[in-house]
Amino acid sequence: MDQSICPRFEKAMGLLSQRWTGLIIYQLLSGPQRFCNMESSIGVSGRVLSERLKDLENEGIVNRAVFPETPVRIEYSLTDKGKSLAPLMEEIEKWSQNWLEV
Amino acid sequence: MDQSICPRFEKAMGLLSQRWTGLIIYQLLSGPQRFCNMESSIGVSGRVLSERLKDLENEGIVNRAVFPETPVRIEYSLTDKGKSLAPLMEEIEKWSQNWLEV
DNA sequence: ATATCCAGTTACTTTATGTAAGTTAGTATA
DNA sequence: TATACTAACTTACATAAAGTAACTGGATAT
Numbered sequence: 001m002d003q004s005i006c007p008r009f010e011k012a013m014g015l016l017s018q019r020w021t022g023l024i025i026y027q028l029l030s031g032p033q034r035f036c037n038m039e040s041s042i043g044v045s046g047r048v049l050s051e052r053l054k055d056l057e058n059e060g061i062v063n064r065a066v067f068p069e070t071p072v073r074i075e076y077s078l079t080d081k082g083k084s085l086a087p088l089m090e091e092i093e094k095w096s097q098n099w100l101e102v
Numbered sequence: 103m104d105q106s107i108c109p110r111f112e113k114a115m116g117l118l119s120q121r122w123t124g125l126i127i128y129q130l131l132s133g134p135q136r137f138c139n140m141e142s143s144i145g146v147s148g149r150v151l152s153e154r155l156k157d158l159e160n161e162g163i164v165n166r167a168v169f170p171e172t173p174v175r176i177e178y179s180l181t182d183k184g185k186s187l188a189p190l191m192e193e194i195e196k197w198s199q200n201w202l203e204v
Numbered sequence: 205a206t207a208t209c210c211a212g213t214t215a216c217t218t219t220a221t222g223t224a225a226g227t228t229a230g231t232a233t234a
Numbered sequence: 235t236a237t238a239c240t241a242a243c244t245t246a247c248a249t250a251a252a253g254t255a256a257c258t259g260g261a262t263a264t
Contacts, residue, residue: 096114
């Protein structure tokens with residue numbers, strides 16, 4: 001294994017190539033979301049969603065806000081770092097529309 | 103699980119979120135590569151590299167060319183569909199440079 | 205008292221990936 | 235003739251990641 005690939009690029013790929021991470025970010029680009037909402041709209045299991053949201057929070061990509069209502073409301077949203085992924089998501093969208101069949 | 107996410111986008115994400123797929127495409131953007139070369143430059147095991155290259159060939163993203171030399175030379179390269187991922191890779195590169203530490 | 209809701213967590217199963225050795229074909233070397 | 239070397243895989247086995255479904259806890263509503 002030599003040094004040819006930029007470590008930042010590798011890290012970014014490592015993030016995006018985690019299963020569900022891309023879809024989670026994509027969903028959050030349309031606004032803050034609740035846990036149960038993401039679970040059903042993305043189709044990811046609670047076990048993994050919980051894990052991914054923690055990772056993304058640790059990476060500074062996702063923010064977690066607690067509203068002590070009844071029942072408790074917790075909103076996940078994108079930080080600036082997270083929002084800065086919008087152009088990348090648009091590229092994926094464009095490519096998928098130009099090159100993929102349904 | 104509702105219908106909110108475009109199925110093409112989901113498929114694109116499904117491809118990119120396979121471990122190693124992004125790095126394989128990224129490496130191939132710099133030109134045709136041989137199996138043993140990718141194995142060492144990316145750091146992926148032969149078992150998975152073989153699997154990924156077959157998948158990408160089936161998707162029409164990668165082309166496999168056999169040169170009957172001794173020992174045999176097999177070159178993997180990107181098809182037009184594969185090359186069309188360049189802008190997306192550039193976005194990942196840009197984002198990683200702006201937002202990630204090494 | 206029982207049930208409901210959200211946001212998770214836990215235990216257990218299935219799938220994906222890593223590791224290291226083996227295979228095949230064509231030379232080259234001893 | 236026998237052994238060795240190379241590239242490109244494949245196979246068998248071990249470990250890690252993800253899926254599934256049941257469960258928890260606090261606050262209410264029936």
